Amino acid sequence: MKSFRTIMAASLAATTMLSLAACGSNTSSNEGTADNPVTINVWAWEPTLTPVAKAFEKKYPNIKVKITNAGTAQKQYTAINNALQAGxxxxxxAQIEYFAVPQFVLQNSLKDLSEFGADKFDGYYTPGPWASVTYGGGVHALPIxxxxxxxxxxxxxxDKAGIIEAPKTWDEFYEAAKKLRAIGAYITCEPANIxxxxxxxxxxxxxxxTADGENITINYANDPIAQQYYAFMQKLIDEDLIDTKLxxxxxEWYKALEDGSLATITTGAWMAAMLKDGVTTGEGKWxxxxxxxxxxxxxxxGEDGGSSLAVLxxxxxxxAAYKFVEFAAHDREGVKIRIDKGQFPADTETMSDEQFLTKTDPYFGDQKYQDVLVEGAKKVGTQWQFLPYEVDARTRFGDYIGKASSGEITYQQGIEQWQESLIQYGNGQGFKVTTGQ
Known part of the structure; x- marks a missing residue:
């Protein structure tokens, strides 16, 4: 079996060959000048980057930005890997979600942006996103x-179900779920969502x-808090309190949100913009x-989603590519464009802005919802680590937990089987993977 160091050395050599083939010379310091205009190719699925690119081109008229939607998340990652392998x-x-950064770092696919001064931005971003892009040392992307x-x-x-206020605990969530089923609604859906x-x-x-270089300890099946969550989900499944088919x-999911038969979504702050765009009949209800x-x-x-921009x-x-990344992620003009269009920030300056915090929206019943989301950002735990092959891990989660959703096995058994597959995969990739107790 190849060792972790052998894999990394081979990856670095391959990346160096790709770099030489693509470049033919060292990075030019006068890229994007009148004497050397350039066009940079950006792969991203986030629509607010289009107006950001237009503003960037006004500031840097000799750098043109071509944005391509090569597919959302996993589809784009596959396309990037295919292109890298083809040379x-x-x-x-590329736009890369935080959970996927470690995998690209280990492939030596992302440029360390410290050489452009990005290492000086520590403190500008909230701890969770910054920790994600600085995985393994260096600054491999900037949070957007x-x-x-x-x-x-x-x-x-x-209101129809007689639920006076939003549940604050798992027990309250369970009680609310029972009240919602009594009127024919579900509180949530899809237990096989990693x-x-x-x-x-x-x-x-x-x-x-717990990941430290080539040494990884996986504790999905044994962590006592995680086990409590699986038992909680099992209870919701057994009592038909969660929609396992949606x-x-x-x-069908959008339809359920529109007609009120699906009452909640627990996910990242970015859902505020997605709801407004995707469930237009919900204004005032959410x-x-x-x-x-x-x-x-x-x-x-915890965090669900959020993404960064990286230079390949x-x-x-x-x-020139870094100039665009810095404009979109750090320049106040670039950041403001995306925030004004509904994206949730990763920077502390925006999160402390009084106008942002007190913003209301008729879609959310004129609630100061940004304040709720910012408070949530402050509470994100710093103990969490993603697997250095999280992209692969997520693609196989549903294969195992889907069986739990259908009642073939328990949720805990599905996690145990999934964990075993992660251990085998990791060891096959040259990591030293063990199980926590």
Whole structure:
């Protein structure tokens, strides 16, 4: 079996070859000048980056930005890996979710932005996103948004079910679920959602992964807090209090949000903008609350989503590419464009802005919902680590937990089987993976 160091050395050599093939010379310091105009290729699915690019081109008229939607998240990651392996076609800049950063870092696919001065931005971003982009040392990307977890709920449906206020604990969430089923609604859906699962465990103080170089301890099945979550989910499944057939982002899911038969979504702060765009009939019905806690004595939070912009190691226009990344993620003009269009920030300056905090929206019943989301961002635990092959881990989660949703096995058994597959995969990739106790 190849060792972790052998894999890393081979990856670095391959990346160097790709870089040489793409560049033919060292990065030019005069990229984007009148004497050397350039076009940088950006792969991103986030629509607010288009107006950001237009503003950037006004500030840097000799740098043109071509944005391509190569697919959302996993589809784009696959396309990037295919391009890197082929030695051609990779973008200069890519949007990468925080959980996926470690995997690209270990492949030596991302440029260390410290050489451009990005290491000086520590403190500008909230701890969670900054820790994610500085995985393994260096600054491998810059945060453009964040996803502190929250509960988005349909107040109209809650009122019909006699639920006076949003549940604050898991027990209250369970009681609310029973009241909602009594009127034919579900409180939530899709128990086989890895992002939701991790965020709830994270918020409760669990720690399912410890990664230190080639040494990884996986504790999904054994962490006591995680086990409490699985038992909680099992109870919801057994009592038909969670819709096990409905999947997020499906046409049926949107319909359930529109007609009120699905009462909550527990996910990242970015859902505020997604709801407004995707469920237009919900204006005035929706509200935002903190994520339900494991008990009344806990006050934590996790993250679901959020993304960064990275410069690919093989880019022959790295200097110009970084200018765009810095403009979108750090320049106040670039940040403001995205925030004004509904994206949730990753920077502390915006989160402390009084105008931002007191902003109301008729869609959320004129609630100061940003204040709720910012409070959630402050509570995100710093103990959490993603697997250095989290992208692969997430693709297989549903294969195991889907069996629990259908009643073939228990939720705990599904986690145990999934964990075993993660151990085998990791060891096969040259990591030293053990199980926590």
């Amino acid at each position: 051609k076609g990779a973008p200069d800049v 948004d964040s996803g502190p977890d929250a509960m988005f709920y349909n107040k109209e449906t809650f 992002a939701v699962t991790e965020a709830w465990i994270w918020a409760a103080g669990g720690r399912t992964v 999947s997020m982002w499906s046409e 509200r935002v609350a903190g994520l339900p806690q494991i008990d009344a004595n806990t006050d934590g939070n 190691e093989g880019s022959d226009k790295a200097s």
